[in-house]
Amino acid sequence: MRKEKILVVDDEEDLLELLRYNLAAEGFNVTCSESGEDALDLVKDLLPDLILLDIMMPGLDGIETCNLLKKGSSTKDIPVIFITALSDTPDKVKGLKTGAVDYISKPFKKEEVLARIETHLNICSQKKKLKEVNAQKDDFFSIIAHDMRNIFNGLTGTSWLISEAVNNDNYQNMKTLAKRMNESSENAYSLLENLLKWSRLQKDCIKYEPQRISINELVSRVVNNFKANAHMKTITLSYSVPPDTWAVADINMTDIIMRNLVSNAVKFTEKGGRVSIYAKNTGDYIEISVCDTGTGICEQDFHKIMRIDVKYKKEGTEGEQGTGMGLLLCKDFIEKNQGTIKIKSKPGIGSEFTIRLPAQSQVNQEKQKLLLADQVFPLQA
Secondary structure (H helix, E strand, O other): OOOOEEEEEOOOHHHHHHHHHHHHHOOOEEEEEOOHHHHHHHHHHHOOOEEEEEOOOOOOOHHHHHHHHHHOOOOOOOOEEEEEOOOOHHHHHHHHHOOOOEEEEOOOOHHHHHHHHHHHHHHHHHHHHHHHHHHHHHHHHHHHHHHHHHHHHHHHHHHHHHHHHHHOOOOOOHHHHHHHHHHHHHHHHHHHHHHHHHHHHHOOOOOOOEEEEEHHHHHHHHHHHHHHHHHHOOOEEEEEOOOOOEEEEEHHHHHHHHHHHHHHHHHOOOOOOEEEEEEEEOOOEEEEEEEEOOOOOOHHHOOOOOOOOOOOOOOOOOOOOOOOOHHHHHHHHHHHOOOEEEEEEEOOOEEEEEEEEEOOOHHHHHHHHHHOOOOOOOOOO
């Protein structure tokens, strides 16, 4: 059963029943109305995905009904297709100028009606998605602008304090101020670097070059990079990855994913805690888990940490700053590599981030699908 709702408005009962039968047979959720007045009452609660509207009706005709629909804030974006016996071009143009997206001439064929409905439902769906994406990006850039403003306000303030300290020969606080300025500079650089990577990924400017990579070697390299950070917080950082664990993925993207996950684990784990990385081969994919005994995340916040239009950022256990973009990058890079990510976390107990990457190339998967036609290899969340 399809989810799309269609409202059919026509004063001819036979035609109304014909349309109801044919559209319902295609799985559409169909509601019928015999007048413009009745249609306007129905549409408020129904909010259909598309309206088929007869022009020539007694009382409120199709043209005026469409005009009123386009003036309503909740109904103005609903595509309206006129059903008309009018054949003159001026009449058709008049109908289209009211805001209708198309017209179907009577008598009509079932195939034509279905084709036009499918076309405009697809267009409408794409417009909604584009509107949502643009809204998300607007929110995202607003968040980035706010974060950058805060960073540079801190840099400006700290540089002024350093200047004043030098002018007054007051060097006691210089070390603290210089450290604060350095941290703010590094945070600004990290934010810009992540923003540029994410932007390039959205524009397909980052090449996706999958290859057979050793997860053991990659994890070992990442762990070595964070040993110093973990040591400073007396955190036990360890990994257990079988040496024969191989994935097919882009090595640079996978490296960024692992560095972000391990960095976050160390950042949000208290002194004396543990961060562990595990990996296993399940046949169709490689499963890599980064586990920590850190501060954890509330379940209701899970959906926030990988969305571009929601700000979710908190300090590490030692006041470490983040960009708020690391997990967003991880999610996009994982999806680029045909993988998935899953989160388990409890406040005060810790978190576990598990990613899945293909254990073999897509070409080999397709070959196996041909050999075993009834078997599929989906990646499950």
